[in-house]
Amino acid sequence: MxxxxxxxxxxxxxxxxxxxxxxxxxxxxxxxxxxxxxxxxxxxxxxxxxxxxxxxxxxxxxxxxxxxxxxxxxxxxxxxxxxxxxxxxxxxxxxxxxxxxxxxxxRLLPNLTVTETLFYIAALKLPSSMTDADKMERVNSVIAELGLRHVAGNRVGGNTRGLSGGERRRVSIGVQMILDPxxxxxxxxxxxxxxxxxxxxxxxxxxxxxxxxxxxxxxxxxxxxxxxxxxxxxxxxxxxxxxxxxxxxxxxxxxxxxxxxxxxxxxxxxxxxxxxxxxxxxxxxxxxxxxxxxxxxxxxxxxxxxxxxxxxxxxxxIAEAATQRQVLNRASESCLPQLNTLTGRATVNLRRDADGLNARLTQQLLFGVLIFIFVFRLKTDQPSVQNRTGFLYEAISGPVFIGMLNAMALFPTQRDVFYRESRDGLYGASAFLLSYTLHALWTDVTAILLFSGFSYWAVGLYSSFARFCIFTTVMYFLQLFGESLGLLTLSFFYETTVANQAASLIISASALVASGFLRSTQSIPVFLQYMGYATLHKYASEVMVANEYQGLQLECPANLPPSACEYQNGEQYIDEMFPGAVEHLWRNIGIIAGFATALRILPYFFLKFVQRSLR
Ligand SMILES: Nc1ncnc2c1ncn2[C@@H]1O[C@H](COP(=O)(O)OP(=O)(O)OP(=O)(O)O)[C@@H](O)[C@H]1O
Ligand SMILES: [Mg+2]
Missing domain, CATH: 3.40.50.300 (P-loop containing nucleotide triphosphate hydrolases)
Structure with a gap:
């Protein structure tokens, strides 16, 4: 029917x-x-x-x-x-x-217009046998029925700009009217x-x-x-x-x-x-x-x-005799078109959010500029060891925090739309998480390339394209990890401030316990050393140090006796502070990639099984 x-x-x-x-x-x-x-x-x-x-x-x-x-x-x-x-x-x-x-x-995406909002819902709800023109006709008839024609091309808006409260309510009604219930x-x-x-x-x-x-x-x-x-x-x-x-x-x-x-x-x-x-x-x-x-x-x-x-x-x-069941035409549950629609919708929403998009794209670069101003160009003498180590510490901490903040800015609105639409039976947590990851991919990659492209060469890390690629890859996974941690806490705690605090605490503890930059991991209590194995910072620090210090010659200034220079070369530094980091380079990169990916999958369980009784 x-x-x-x-x-x-x-x-x-x-x-x-x-x-x-x-x-x-x-x-x-x-x-x-x-x-x-x-x-x-x-x-x-x-x-x-x-x-x-x-x-x-x-x-x-x-x-x-x-x-x-x-x-x-x-x-x-x-x-x-x-x-x-x-x-x-x-x-x-x-x-x-x-x-x-x-x-x-x-619960609507603020940067879509009224027509787009309803059209994406039509794409998700109506059967694929209907053409886009037919779906648009349905959207237009809902818009007309709800008296929204005068704002059809306007953005829905959030708390500040956009439709009035009454118009937004009508759009929410329109979302349900697409199937003509x-x-x-x-x-x-x-x-x-x-x-x-x-x-x-x-x-x-x-x-x-x-x-x-x-x-x-x-x-x-x-x-x-x-x-x-x-x-x-x-x-x-x-x-x-x-x-x-x-x-x-x-x-x-x-x-x-x-x-x-x-x-x-x-x-x-x-x-x-x-x-x-x-x-x-x-x-x-x-x-x-x-x-x-x-x-x-x-x-x-x-x-x-x-x-x-x-x-x-x-x-x-009558009920004792009745068996009939009325079924509205619905979209089939095929994954790919659904994923395509969700990713397309999230991309349009993100692209229109000028402030959010600029922040996502440039935060890392600005962070790189800031460290550059502080560290300036690294030399290869003894004092440079401290600067180099400081730079690596910041480079590991920054992307994780920025990734987490990116999640706090973007995810809650989309999550709330997901809660509503999944309750309406439109799609599941896996399609939502995958579309979120896909739509943010290009901004994440661009932001990291801007950061590492500038800071790696400006600061003067080890001059090798291969090592630059390793540096960039690790940076990407660190940012992905940070954003995934944000998604995880936001899927568990509804309030953004609480999720933010929880994620910040986990990141800080992880960096403190395992980076080895503040205190050698060899010298911390044994139980903390074991805890370090469960943190990403341990593996990221080892990769970064091996990538930077291996083959690095550290000059001793002419005015100092050689005994005053602790490290003659990078290997000595690695052996003392991060023993085994060179041998485990590729294993560690694999662990980092696995860590970040696993953490991206984990919110799925919270989104699916932690029921939000949102009203
Ligand atoms: N799952 C629940 N667990 C415990 N108490 C609940 C639950 N759901 C509803 N209540 C309680 O039942 C009562 C009715 O709640 P309900 O939300 O239906 O009220 P309401 O008439 O819609 O109120 P409002 O006008 O404020 O929205 C309230 O006292 C509420 O605290
Ligand atoms: Mg109520």
Whole structure:
């Protein structure tokens, strides 16, 4: 069945007796007891095709949890109850085929235009049998449907420049609209927007629903006139349902209970104030919770509830017989076109980011210039040993740090887009990591060539093209290692500052323990010597020293007796400070390459298995 046909047919979503609970710990201590927490209690509802349902409630009432449960998103915890879509029991596969989920936060690449953003999504989502022209037509129709034509060529932007908040929200909705889903879930589509823009977004959702779609969204603090745009309303508090039913009947229903909305008040604000549990003190909690319990009881005895239960009972009966499954046309899961699209998209995003790109390309070179100013041209006398060693120490430390900072600047935005798109089932962690590596490859190679091309010859390291190539290769792997370490910590810790601190600490410790430049590795405690084998800096230092000192003649100044000169040649220095470095040169280069590559693969496991419950 085609996407358009699926939407044309429409889907009715019904849920009955849905409860959700999680196991929580009140502290991070491994000995803290695990406590059972109920988040949703016996929720019911029915939304027909062509209708909107607004889930309302104060913060923490369980709106997002309900949306996640209905959309079968893997959120942990235990879900009980029945959820049906067109009479068939919902499964995550079924939902993924017919529904789109717009998360609360916009996770978009800031440097792509609106059209590009949607076109890349079309390339990832729509089948390869569709031509690019057909995909573009779909993109243009989504742009038109969401009223984004006037900004189609504008960049999405991040925190500073780009689209307005409301336009960005529409793009996020557009991302889900590419497959023309017949069910659309949206978590807080109006959060952070002014009242006018929020109304405009809800109007758009209402129009989307009118085209035979089922639109379910959470919202808090809507303007009173927005209420007219809702077909169904669900009022929640502390996981309890206080009302589910038509928006029109809500006011009369509450007035029969004696809750008449005061004149000139926003009825939604009034009802939300009434049902919200006030946690400020035990006394306010007891009073407000008692009101909530009585309202829940009233609702469960109401005619609205009985009517809903009758309808839900009918749906459940159909469900026993229903086996049909609607499938939207999706892209096949072939890897190469996917990788191509992801790499192309990331490249465009990076190329457009002038500041980020300049930093990536020139940081290493500027670092090289800085060391050159400090060390200037190396001589081949005794004092040059210290300068030479100092240069090598800096040359080993710099690329690792710069690589790590490159990851901190570029990876988080792309990772967040990955979390969203992988949850939508578009591609996996391997395709994402590979595309990230490929798209950054040319900038990494260029940056290292600029650095080593300048500093190697300007400082006057051992004059040999072969040794220059070894130097450059090691520099490249060091930078790759640094960036991979950044990816690893950013895949483990969500916060960039924490990831940055963790990566910096690991790099510093590694350089300290194993480089041998600050203190000979022979003279450090044995356990630190063993730890050194697990660090890249040990192997990098040995390669650098062997590459530079082997065959180097160190002159003794004429005014000094030969006994005052510690090293006559480079070999003596190597033998004393890095014994075995020459013999192990190629082995060490292999270990460095292996280290950097392995570390690039490691984030895969975190990206794949550490579930981010991002909303
Ligand atoms: N996985 C979880 N573990 C522990 N508590 C959870 C979990 N998921 C949700 N909760 C708790 O359940 C309650 C409802 O959370 P939920 O995010 O659904 O609320 P919400 O109505 O969407 O709030 P908001 O308007 O602030 O987004 C909150 O108290 C929240 O802390
Ligand atoms: Mg929420």
């Amino acid at each position: 085609s996407a358009a046909a699926a939407a044309a047919e429409g889907h009715c979503l019904a849920f009955r007796n849905v409860s959700y609970s999680v196991q929580v710990k009140h502290s991070r201590s491994p000995f803290a007891p695990v406590v059972h927490k109920d988040i949703l209690m016996h929720s019911h509802g029915l939304v027909e095709a062509g209708q909107t349902m607004a889930i309302l409630g104060s913060s923490g009432s369980g709106k997002t949890s309900l949306l996640d449960v209905l959309a079968c998103r893997n959120i942990g915890g235990t879900v009980t109850g029945d959820i049906y879509l067109n009479g068939a029991r919902v499964t995550s596969e079924l939902i993924q085929d017919v529904a789109g989920y717009v998360m609360q936060d916009d 017949s069910v659309l879930f949206l978590d807080e589509p109006t959060s952070g927007l002014d009242a006018f823009t929020a109304t405009a977004i809800v109007k758009t959702l209402s129009q989307l629903a009118r085209r035979n779609r089922t639109v379910i969204f959470t919202i808090h603090q809507p303007r009173s006139d927005i209420c007219q745009l809702f077909d169904q309303v669900m009022l929640m508090s502390k996981g309890y349902t206080v009302y589910t039913g038509s928006a029109q009947n809500m006011l009369p229903y509450f007035s029969t209970l004696g809750f008449e909305c005061p004149e000139y008040s926003n009825p939604l604000d009034y009802f939300l104030d009434t049902i919200t549990v006030d946690d400020r003190s035990q006394q306010t909690f007891d009073i407000s919770f008692a009101i909530l319990q009585s309202l829940v009881g009233c609702y469960e005895r109401s005619a609205t509830y009985t009517e809903l239960q009758t309808k839900l009972g009918q749906v459940a009966q």
